[in-house]
Amino acid sequence: MKLTRKCVYCESELIGRIDKKFCDPQCKSAYQYKKSKEEPERFYNKVDNQLKLNRKILKKYNKGGKVTVRENLLIEEGFNPNFFTHYWKNKKGDIYLFAYEYGFLKIKEKNIDKFVLITWQEFMLTDKIKHY
Structure with a gap:
């Protein structure tokens, strides 16, 4: 049984390291930006x-x-x-x-x-x- 992992941001299939969370730096950046906008302003x-x-x-x-x-x-x-x-x-x-x-x-x-x-x-x- 093959386990498929997906990008946290765009949900496309991930290829590479087992602990990889994002498909590319753009998805990682977009995810961090979206996350920071959802948090209440300090x-x-x-x-x-x-x-x-x-x-x-x-x-x-x-x-x-x-x-x-x-x-x-x-x-x-x-x-x-x-x-x-x-x-x-x-x-x-x-x-x-x-x-x-x-x-x-x-x-x-x-x-x-x-x-x-x-x-x-x-x-x-x-x-x-x-x-x-």
């Missing part, structure tokens, strides 16, 4: 991806070093203000949250929620900075 990856997205969005809207943008514009693109790397408190007591070198401060102007966007400056190093 917490670290979710946080890292959101921080990177926040940075990308802040960079896109802050071309001048300091600008004011409507909150809904950023939120619609996927910005989440609950994810930040550190914060800086200015002399007036305003607390700017940062996604790496891009900072934001939530304000209300004429009853409209907005963010003041800034970029990290050298003088901020002398002030106290809080990292998480």
